[in-house]
């Protein structure tokens with residue numbers, strides 16, 4: 505018996521990195537998985553390697569598309585138990601040099617996309633009586649890194665919004681748990697981009713470089729824990745998985 509048997513999970517940004525690993529692990533544990541992404545070829549490739557996995561093209565900023573994605577999930581698998589708001593991106597520049605366009609891009613994708621995902625999913629989860637939402641924050645939302653002011657704002661925003669939505673679900677007596685994960689320094693295309701674009705002595709990279717990086721499975725294991733019954737007593741919190749980056 506897998507820990508996700510009979511459950512359906514929807515994962516945004518599932519074509520790459522953490523989202524793809526989440527999809528593989530949840531499916532391995534018995535979930536039916538829907539992955540969405542703007543990267544269509546990669547998304548289809550990831551889905552093709554997972555039994556009974558549905559890929560849908562989605563820009564998480566598109567409000568109307570969210571309704572279609574939820575409808576397609578329900579049509580294919582009949583229910584929705586887990587939403588992982590994982591899609592994200594980063595642009596490097598400090599507050600004096602970042603364009604407003606790049607600022608808005610990051611907050612729209614990560615704060616806006618997470619808000620739209622929660623709003624679209626909750627009514628359908630509450631119909632089934634239970635669910636789990638997992639929002640991908642970051643250690644960047646817990647500390648100050650000068651070259652990513654918008655990413656920092658977005659991830660801190662996700663941490664706050666996670667608590668607000670968890671309280672809402674409790675007030676409404678929905679059995680929906682809402683949590684965030686704050687990863688730090690996991691090997692993915694996003695961190696490869698950081699290593700390529702930032703100076704090697706950058707404060708944002710030093711901890712990662714000094715103490716080693718984590719693997720996508722380090723995050724996927726926590727996504728699984730929060731999504732399945734193991735995490736039944738956890739809601740409204742942010743779990744940091746960063747090999748101690750924020751401990752002192």
Ligand SMILES: NC(=O)c1ccc[n+]([C@@H]2O[C@H](COP(=O)([O-])OP(=O)(O)OC[C@H]3O[C@@H](n4cnc5c(N)ncnc54)[C@H](O)[C@@H]3O)[C@@H](O)[C@H]2O)c1
Pocket residue numbers: 516517518519520521522523540541542543562563564565590591592593613640641642643686687688689690691692693694695
């Ligand atoms: N890798 C890390 O160390 C780390 C640390 C902290 C937080 N995170 C967060 O984890 C999540 C996954 O990151 P990753 O490291 O796997 O990066 P990644 O770049 O490998 O994956 C991110 C995915 O999100 C997709 N995406 C971007 N904008 C989108 C949009 N508007 N609509 C739909 N999909 C979109 C991308 O196409 C990509 O497939 C992100 O939210 C990231 O901020 C990662």
